[in-house]
Amino acid sequence: MYRNVHPIAEGLIRQCGGRATAGRIGILSVLLSAQQAMTHREIEQCLLETLPLDRVTLYRGLEWLVAQQLIHKVASGDRVWRYHANGKAYSHQHAHFKCTGCSQVICLDDLPLERQWPLPSGYRLQEVELTVKGLCADCS
Amino acid sequence: MYRNVHPIAEGLIRQCGGRATAGRIGILSVLLSAQQAMTHREIEQCLLETLPLDRVTLYRGLEWLVAQQLIHKVASGDRVWRYHANGKAYSHQHAHFKCTGCSQVICLDDLPLERQWPLPSGYRLQEVELTVKGLCADCS
DNA sequence: TTAATTTGCGCAACTTTGTTGCATTTATGT
């Protein structure tokens, strides 16, 4: 249950010097307890009963948490952002897996992105975005 | 000038057994002449003078060309599809480069995606989507 | 060449995802 992580979430938010509002704590708690990256919609649904937030507030909360580097944002192909808490394992750049069956997105911590990527001359690399698509264990 | 490729575009379309309409020929001609992957908007602008197409027709034309595998679709992070003609070089899976300055997207043919990607057990790979982000030669 | 049939087009309306402006409320330091 994601309520257990409320104190942890609140601590993390205060450490950033931000206001510990119910919204931010709720959002971060959901993401800290989630096994996969979640869409805005999924987070909204998840909070619906305990803490109904306005969609805009949720967008702004997520934006703020990303800016504080407490969570990260995943693009994953469909035109929907997904969000996931930054554990120790996920603080560096990493790849993601997207299941084409159930649409879940998980972080692939093992997949190193620090290798050399050959680019045309004059081109400068900033960031690599890698999404492996396929079927998860449940959908296989 | 993309008008030179009209006969080529028409031939490719007829080879697929599809109707060679002015719209499809125009769209494919633009993409065949383009150096980079283009958004729906960019293609629309490009055709504006010679062949003003309804946005929906353009969407459906692109969809059809993708289904015929005459072009391919690139996700590239912002929530906008980009399209590019399938030359010989681009018929296989390949990575893309997206310039964070000018937003142009080019195909990285040299970057092999056929390596092994370690996945959790039970997970099955279908496709790899790799976008390298950075600055192109002009924007550097 | 014309007529019939099939397929694509244009238009309007709708959906989804996300953003912006502004008045109101709330968290926090004093």
Added chain:
DNA sequence: ACATAAATGCAACAAAGTTGCGCAAATTAA
């Protein structure tokens, strides 16, 4: 408890893309 800065809720907006449907154009048959 009060002042103040910051977050929230609401309405409106925006961009990208989709759907339904009547009409037009491309193929095919006559």
